[in-house]
Amino acid sequence: MTMDSNFWLTTTSMPPATAGNLPPRVDVAIIGAGFTGLSAARALAKKGATVAVLEANTIGWGASSRNGGMVLTGLKLSPETLAKRYGMELTRRMYATSLQSIELVEQIVREENIDCSFLRCGHLEVACKQSHFDAYARSVEVIAREFHHELRIVRGNELGSEIGSSIYFGGIVDETSAGVNPAQYVSGLAIAALRAGACIYEGARVHQVQRNSQNGSAGFSVLTSRGNILAHDVLVATSGYTSTATPVLQKRIIPIGSFIIATEPLPQDLARELSPRNRMIYDSKHYLHYYRLTPDNRMLFGGRAAFFPETKNTIQRSAEILRRDMVEVYPQLRDTKIEHAWGGTLDFCFDTMPHAGQTDGIYYALGYAGHGVAMATYLGTKLAEVMSGSKNEIPYAAIPFPGAPLGLYNGRPWFLPFAGAYYKVLDWVS
Numbered sequence: 001m002t003m004d005s006n007f008w009l010t011t012t013s014m015p016p017a018t019a020g021n022l023p024p025r026v027d028v029a030i031i032g033a034g035f036t037g038l039s040a041a042r043a044l045a046k047k048g049a050t051v052a053v054l055e056a057n058t059i060g061w062g063a064s065s066r067n068g069g070m071v072l073t074g075l076k077l078s079p080e081t082l083a084k085r086y087g088m089e090l091t092r093r094m095y096a097t098s099l100q101s102i103e104l105v106e107q108i109v110r111e112e113n114i115d116c117s118f119l120r121c122g123h124l125e126v127a128c129k130q131s132h133f134d135a136y137a138r139s140v141e142v143i144a145r146e147f148h149h150e151l152r153i154v155r156g157n158e159l160g161s162e163i164g165s166s167i168y169f170g171g172i173v174d175e176t177s178a179g180v181n182p183a184q185y186v187s188g189l190a191i192a193a194l195r196a197g198a199c200i201y202e203g204a205r206v207h208q209v210q211r212n213s214q215n216g217s218a219g220f221s222v223l224t225s226r227g228n229i230l231a232h233d234v235l236v237a238t239s240g241y242t243s244t245a246t247p248v249l250q251k252r253i254i255p256i257g258s259f260i261i262a263t264e265p266l267p268q269d270l271a272r273e274l275s276p277r278n279r280m281i282y283d284s285k286h287y288l289h290y291y292r293l294t295p296d297n298r299m300l301f302g303g304r305a306a307f308f309p310e311t312k313n314t315i316q317r318s319a320e321i322l323r324r325d326m327v328e329v330y331p332q333l334r335d336t337k338i339e340h341a342w343g344g345t346l347d348f349c350f351d352t353m354p355h356a357g358q359t360d361g362i363y364y365a366l367g368y369a370g371h372g373v374a375m376a377t378y379l380g381t382k383l384a385e386v387m388s389g390s391k392n393e394i395p396y397a398a399i400p401f402p403g404a405p406l407g408l409y410n411g412r413p414w415f416l417p418f419a420g421a422y423y424k425v426l427d428w429v430s
Helices: 035-046 079-086 088-111 130-147 156-161 182-196 268-274 312-329 372-387 416-429
Strands: 025-031 051-054 123-126 152-155 170-174 199-201 206-211 220-224 227-236 253-263 280-283 289-293 299-303 338-349 355-359 362-366
Touching: 025 035, 025 220, 035 051, 035 182, 035 227, 035 362, 035 372, 051 227, 079 088, 079 130, 088 130, 088 182, 088 372, 130 152, 130 170, 152 156, 156 170, 182 199, 182 372, 227 372, 253 312, 289 312, 299 312, 312 338, 355 372, 362 372
Parallel strands: 025 051, 025 227, 051 199, 123 280, 227 362
Antiparallel strands: 123 170, 152 170, 206 220, 220 227, 253 299, 253 338, 280 289, 289 299, 355 362
16 A cells, blocks of 8 residues: 555646746636636636736645545535524525536536536435434435435435445435546636636745735735736635634635545445445545545545545554444445545534635635635636626625634644544544
8 A cells, every 4th residue: 555645646637737927917827726716717718807826836736636536416404404504595695506516527528528426326324323314314305495406315225226335224325426537627617707707827836925916906916936916806716724824714624534545446246235326425424434446446535544644654654543433334344455545625614514615805715624626626717707797796705704712723623532532432423
């Protein structure tokens, strides 16, 4: 097994970035060349805007190429929790955007001819306890009644048709969700943005964003490691890698590590036994696992094995934990070789919600909490429309964006070990 070896990146290469120096000024400067930034760049450039995407590392370097490739309906929080917090009308709009986001990914893949194994295979959520399964029936009823979206309950004795594991108490199937090769998708988004006329600059780490009046109109000066650039608008699309360049946002984002292992390719009959319908699968725990077959029949198995962001040590430790947990789910894989292990950093907000809007005149979209493939694409595109003059209403701009209680957080997540321990206890008692 090779540590810090991302399987997805063995299947594709990223396009060459824009050569040469940064332009002196653009209509929009976008910080981050992942799903959010590239989908915004594509949409803006198609409307005739001059766009510079400023990427600290390389195209798709962050979570956009490191995730499980699950294109999921819904949000991290349950419909019941959302309705209590925000009211049913706003919750309906939020849930609708989660469905629209998948349609948008599918539309972009089709329009831009992106070869990324996009497939509407559906997702399966499995219950780790009987009480979790009992709660599924209530959620399915609410979603059908309030959102007009049909899910299917799978009882424990029927679960063999969906998963080759006997440890769960039942599940929910949503046929709308999809799977994708995320590295191929982000590469395709970059190619589409470049083709539309956007520029992407790698190795352009943003150090500071300052207000700057340009010819009498408001704008920004963006200071980077490759020089400075003036922009009428700025979009922050850095998710779990949000830095001190935008301190207001950094203090509202919790970077949490998520880790993945991938096996050697499995025989076809074994792959079909493990996942008969080729679903995107995740469990009902707070300290959850998510897993799926890759297009070449590897078992990809991920989770919050360590809460701190990826380093060589956290990847090594996480790979050991994930292999143990994978064999607990699938004893059939006890002797299967693990060929890849890697990590990435998710962006959680203190309310576990996505957020999009403006702060101090700077646009942002972040806080995807593991639902970023579709929602990042959606919010990047919608913010591009807003910047282009559309009256689009984004429901996540209408909700409060809380920071840490008592201001006890400066962007360095010192509390993650305590949070991890808390969620483990919660999984034990709930």
